[in-house]
Amino acid sequence: QFTGGGERLTEERGLHGNYYNSKNTGRENRILERIDPTVDFDFNAALPDAKFSSTNGLAVQWRGALIAPESGDYEFLVKSPNGIRPYVNDEDEPLIDAWVSNGQPMEHRATIRLLGGRVYPLQLHWFKFKDKLTSISLQWKPPRGVQQVIPARNLAPVRPGSTFVVTTPFPPDDSSVGY
Numbered sequence: 001q002f003t004g005g006g007e008r009l010t011e012e013r014g015l016h017g018n019y020y021n022s023k024n025t026g027r028e029n030r031i032l033e034r035i036d037p038t039v040d041f042d043f044n045a046a047l048p049d050a051k052f053s054s055t056n057g058l059a060v061q062w063r064g065a066l067i068a069p070e071s072g073d074y075e076f077l078v079k080s081p082n083g084i085r086p087y088v089n090d091e092d093e094p095l096i097d098a099w100v101s102n103g104q105p106m107e108h109r110a111t112i113r114l115l116g117g118r119v120y121p122l123q124l125h126w127f128k129f130k131d132k133l134t135s136i137s138l139q140w141k142p143p144r145g146v147q148q149v150i151p152a153r154n155l156a157p158v159r160p161g162s163t164f165v166v167t168t169p170f171p172p173d174d175s176s177v178g179y
Helices: none
Strands: 015-020 030-036 040-042 057-067 072-079 083-088 107-114 119-129 135-141
Touching: 072 083, 083 107, 119 135
Parallel strands: none
Antiparallel strands: 015 030, 015 057, 040 135, 057 119, 072 107, 072 135, 083 119
């Protein structure tokens, strides 16, 4: 495992969210910035701010860190009828690329191996445009765990460096076969 630079983990938990009044996430469209303890929203029930009520478009970019409690395969699940792109430990390639808003409830799943006790960069980009349904839920199923919204205790609003994990299986260290 190799780790790059990044911010130090603090006691604060949740993800840093930038809210935009358009599906375009330019600085001029940002109208709200806050720390969200979890990502589990039904914007049909309540928009995060009155400034959103006059627009057909809405976008949020959450950024921060994911704290893996144990080593193993983690299944990530994003429920949303809108466009989503979660990034876990890779800021260039999304874990799931569902950047299409079809207006129907959808579940997108992907699995990634994480090392326990490590802090991984996490981003979640979400948008809606003229959709009647507007919601998002970021969930996971940790090793030997149950599917749930990722708890605030496993999220931090800092930007850690990436962690490189070698997944190539190596032969055992056994002198009888010349190693």
